[in-house]
Amino acid sequence: MFFNLKDFIAEQSEGETDWEIDLSPLLALMVTLIPVLLLQTSFATLKMIETTLPVLSDAEQKPEEKKKDEIDFNLSLFANKKSELVMELVVDNKRLKSVTIKPDGEKFDFIKLQEELFAVKKKYPKENRLKLMPGDGVPYDIIVKLIDSSRVTPEKKPMRFVSSTGENLETTFLFPDVVFGNITN
Amino acid sequence: MSIVHDIVKKAQKDSGFTLQLTAMVDMFTIMIVFLLKSYDTSTLEVKNVDGLVLPSSITAAAPEEAMLMLVSKKGVFLNDKRLASIVDNKIEAKSLAKEDEDFIEPLFKELNIEAEKIEAIAKRNSTVKFKGTIFMQADKGLDYSVLRKVMYTATMAGYGDLRLAALDGEK
Incomplete structure (x- = not known):
């Protein structure tokens, strides 16, 4: 009475047995896994915006040596609680631009701001820093929106332009290095 | 693990019919894949504090x-x-x-x-x-x-x- 594989397969294929995979251990495993995973799952994705603050130091600071083609670029953005924005551009201690962006209704006009910033970016493509100077009374979520609007192009769409040196450039960034300029004032 | 196994086995034995678990296993598999995708090991989390809504x-x-x-x-x-x-x-x-x-x-x-x-x-x-x-x-x-x-x-x-x-x- 040896086990005959051929007969066994034939029996199985004829459907004479009601043999089934036992799924209950697998089900038990899943019932255990799901609560564990539910506890560890985060449904809101946390992100961060990096910025630097001026730090007081005892060490004597030497003025940085300026390279030949380097300019003293200073782009500031003021925001007040009346939803008004003022963008000021100072290059090598000369005020080149000062634009007031009136509110769009009662809200800040972020589209106009991005247009103005893009015009500056076109002229100074190597510069990345913007000093943000919100006034008292400006809510934090508006500050975050101002940072967003200053860092990237509208809807992160790449913008093409010809730089002052004649190069064809494409970028999704405006001024990604946003710092708070009025903390110690 | 054995509790669920025992309950299922007992139910099958008592009633004389086989519980069809395939659909449930399918559902759990989809759930596990979704949960694994959202699994976060970072210790940084959104704190549940009264008066804190992040921008x-x-x-x-x-x-x-x-x-x-x-x-x-x-x-x-x-x-x-x-x-x-x-x-x-x-x-x-x-x-x-x-x-x-x-x-x-x-x-x-x-x-x-x-x-x-x-x-x-x-x-x-x-x-x-x-x-x-x-x-x-x-x-x-x-x-x-x-x-x-x-x-x-x-x-x-x-x-x-x-x-x-x-x-x-x-x-």
């Missing part, structure tokens, strides 16, 4: 481990310790220094203690270095005057690397 940002990057500071509508917290109270979008006067109204004294002291702790570890372990990094979770409705005072105090305590927490606005 959303489209340009924010993935967060890195840093000291957590919470600024809700009700107070300033460091390591779950309330250091100053906020009432009507203003920091209570008793927490502010008399000679400098932007300076939050209890926060400065606590930040200094934390910095000293890290520096003490750094003396024994060369891989540890005080970087002055703060991960700030602040309520989106807070006035800039409150945040400016918090940032000013952090600056005075030598914390120059500020990371602002935001929710992913692209999702």
Whole structure:
């Protein structure tokens, strides 16, 4: 009475047995896994915006040596609680631009701001820093929106332009290095 | 694990019919895949604090481990310790220094203690270095005057690397 594989397969294929995979251990495993995973799952994705603050130091600071083609670029953005924005551009201690962006209704006009910033970016493509100077009374979520609007192009769409040196450039960034300029004032 | 197994087996034995588990296993498989996709091992989490709703940002990057500071509508917290109270979008006067109204004294002291702790570890372990990094979770409705005072105090305590927490606005 040896086990005959051929007969066994034939029996199985004829459907004479009601043999089934036992799924209950697998089900038990899943019932255990799901609560564990539910506890560890985060449904809101946390992100961060990096910025630097001026730090007081005892060490004597030497003025940085300026390279030949380097300019003293200073782009500031003021925001007040009346939803008004003022963008000021100072290059090598000369005020080149000062634009007031009136509110769009009662809200800040972020589209106009991005247009103005893009015009500056076109002229100074190597510069990345913007000093943000919100006034008292400006809510934090508006500050975050101002940072967003200053860092990237509208809807992160790449913008093409010809730089002052004649190069064809494409970028999704405006001024990604946003710092708070009025903390110690 | 054996409890579910036993219940299923008993039910099958008692009633004489086989419970069809295939559909349920299918459903659980989909759930597990979804949960694994959202699985997060980071210790940084959105704190469930009364009066704290984070703003959303489209340009924010993935967060890195840093000291957590919470600024809700009700107070300033460091390591779950309330250091100053906020009432009507203003920091209570008793927490502010008399000679400098932007300076939050209890926060400065606590930040200094934390910095000293890290520096003490750094003396024994060369891989540890005080970087002055703060991960700030602040309520989106807070006035800039409150945040400016918090940032000013952090600056005075030598914390120059500020990371602002935001929710992913692209999702």
